Amino acid sequence: ILLMGQRSGRQEISKKPEVVLSEIMEAEIEVQSNKEETQEVKPKNQKLMSVFGVADLKNAAVGLYNLGQSCCLNSLLQVFLMNIRFTRILRRITVPLSPAQRRSNVPYQMLLLLEEMQCGKCKAVGPTELARCLAEHRVKLFVQHDAAQLFLTLWNLLKKQMKKPELVEELSDLYMICIQEHLACQKCSLETKSNSTMLTLPLPMLDANSYRLKTLEDSLRYFFNPEELTGQNMCFCQQCGRKTTFLQSTKLVHLPQILTLHLKRFYFERSSCTYKLSHSLPFPQELDLRKVLTEDQCLADDREKATWQYQLFAVVAHSGSTSFGHYCAYVWSLTECKWYCFNDSEVCQVSRVRHVSFAPSWTLLQVSSSLTGC
Numbered sequence: 001i002l003l004m005g006q007r008s009g010r011q012e013i014s015k016k017p018e019v020v021l022s023e024i025m026e027a028e029i030e031v032q033s034n035k036e037e038t039q040e041v042k043p044k045n046q047k048l049m050s051v052f053g054v055a056d057l058k059n060a061a062v063g064l065y066n067l068g069q070s071c072c073l074n075s076l077l078q079v080f081l082m083n084i085r086f087t088r089i090l091r092r093i094t095v096p097l098s099p100a101q102r103r104s105n106v107p108y109q110m111l112l113l114l115e116e117m118q119c120g121k122c123k124a125v126g127p128t129e130l131a132r133c134l135a136e137h138r139v140k141l142f143v144q145h146d147a148a149q150l151f152l153t154l155w156n157l158l159k160k161q162m163k164k165p166e167l168v169e170e171l172s173d174l175y176m177i178c179i180q181e182h183l184a185c186q187k188c189s190l191e192t193k194s195n196s197t198m199l200t201l202p203l204p205m206l207d208a209n210s211y212r213l214k215t216l217e218d219s220l221r222y223f224f225n226p227e228e229l230t231g232q233n234m235c236f237c238q239q240c241g242r243k244t245t246f247l248q249s250t251k252l253v254h255l256p257q258i259l260t261l262h263l264k265r266f267y268f269e270r271s272s273c274t275y276k277l278s279h280s281l282p283f284p285q286e287l288d289l290r291k292v293l294t295e296d297q298c299l300a301d302d303r304e305k306a307t308w309q310y311q312l313f314a315v316v317a318h319s320g321s322t323s324f325g326h327y328c329a330y331v332w333s334l335t336e337c338k339w340y341c342f343n344d345s346e347v348c349q350v351s352r353v354r355h356v357s358f359a360p361s362w363t364l365l366q367v368s369s370s371l372t373g374c
C-alpha cells in the first residue's frame, strides 16, 4: 500500500532518488549522519509538518509487539497513528459510557493505544486490547491478512463506531476517492454512469497482454484506460435487446487528502493457484495526478485538480510468498524529516524506502497532502 498526501501547489523538484520496489525487502538501514541532507528537506516540508508525523508523539516512534501474525495489523496501525490528521479526528470521539461498550469500540481502543504509545517509556507496546476488540468484530487474529482488505475493515469499523457525523465526514475527506464509472454500448447510444467511492485505488501490475507495467504512473494510466468488453465479457444492452460490446471506463472525480494506492500483486492461474507478482515497480516520491492522467480520464474542475499533488507518506510492504510472509510499514516523519521502518516492536530509521517487495493485494502506498485550501 502506498499512502500519499496532497502537497502544496509549489513546484519543486525532488532531490530524493526514485523509490524502487524489488523482489527483496532490503531497506537500507542507516543512521542519519548527514545533517545537511536533513536540513535540506526541512523547509520543503514545513507546511506538511503540521499535518503528519510524530509531532503528535512525545516519545518519537514506538513499536508494537507482534501478538502472533499481527504484523499486518501493526503496520496499518502505525500508518494511521503516525498521521496527525487522523489522530486529530480520533481524539474528538465520544467515549462510550459503559465498560462493555468501551471494550468493543474500535476508535476508543485505538485512542487508548495511541495514548499508551505516547505516555509510556517503552520502546514498544502490545496492541492486545485493540486486537481483542477487533476479534469481537470478527477480525481474525493469528492469520495472515491482506493489508488492503484489513485497511478497509478497520476503516469501516472506525466510521461506523465514531458516531458523530462531523467526524465521519472528516474521515471520508481524509481517505475517500470518488470516481464515476461509464458503460457505453458500442452499437447504440446507450450510456450509463454511476458514481462510487473507493478507499484505495487497486492498481494492476500487468496489462491485458500480461506484460509488466513499467512504473506506478503507467499503472495509474492503465487503471483509468477505457476497456472494451467483448466476447465473454459482453453486456446485455436494453436498447439493442441483445448482448453487445461495451466500452467501460472509470473517471476520476475527487481525490482525498490521503490517497491510498494498492498494487495488485496477486495472479490467479487456471489451476486456481495464487501467485505473487514480485517484480519491481518504481514509484515516485512525488506524484502529480494532473500530469499522469488525460482530460478524458478526469471529471474534475481546475480547483479540484489543483489538489492532486502528492508526496509519499507511507508504504505498507509485504515480503515473502502468498502463504508465508511478513509486513513492515515505512512511514515518513515530517517533523523529523526521516523515514521510519516499523517492523513490529522494532523501529529504526531508514535512509530511504526502496527495494520493498509487495505481495498479492497487500500493497498499500499512501501519499499525503499539505494544508492547501485548509
Ligand SMILES: [Zn+2]
Pocket (backbone or CB within 6 Å): 185, 186, 187, 188, 189, 190, 237, 238, 239, 240, 241, 244
Ligand atoms: Zn446498445
